[in-house]
Amino acid sequence: MARALGPALGNGIRRRCPACGRGALFAGYLRPVAACAACGEALGHIRADDFPPYIAILVAGHVVVPLILFAEQAWAPALWLQLLVWPLLALALIALLLPVAKGGVLAALWALGLTGGERQEEPGGTDAGRRP
Numbered sequence: 719m720a721r722a723l724g725p726a727l728g729n730g731i732r733r734r735c736p737a738c739g740r741g742a743l744f745a746g747y748l749r750p751v752a753a754c755a756a757c758g759e760a761l762g763h764i765r766a767d768d769f770p771p772y773i774a775i776l777v778a779g780h781v782v783v784p785l786i787l788f789a790e791q792a793w794a795p796a797l798w799l800q801l802l803v804w805p806l807l808a809l810a811l812i813a814l815l816l817p818v819a820k821g822g823v824l825a826a827l828w829a830l831g832l833t834g835g836e837r838q839e840e841p842g843g844t845d846a847g848r849r850p
């Protein structure tokens with residue numbers, strides 16, 4: 719079944735169901751719902767693994783590092799201040815970006831059909847201990 723990637727991505731980064739855009743994608747901060755409350759689409763089995771943190775760290779780094787360099791050139795703030803501000807800013811940015819990145823990755827995987835469904839059909843598979 720062909721699914722449009724663009725609308726699914728738009729729904730995913732808004733943390734909405736990639737299929738309908740109405741139901742919530744997460745039950746909490748990062749845990750995907752088992753199924754969409756609005757349309758019933760199964761979402762809990764899709765595994766994003768490490769890609770969302772990679773995206774969040776990559777984007778946050780490209781925001782924070784230029785700010786550090788600019789601040790050093792413009793004001794040369796005290797080292798203790800920089801050691802306080804930059805890690806907190808980086809962590810806050812990553813915390814904000816992580817659900818957006820995970821929503822986008824889950825939506826892209828859903829739209830492309832890369833949901834790991836082929837593993838679930840294996841009888842006696844080795845995925846029994848893996849989280850949903």
Ligand SMILES: [Zn+2]
Binds near residue numbers: 740741754755756757
């Ligand atoms: Zn839905």
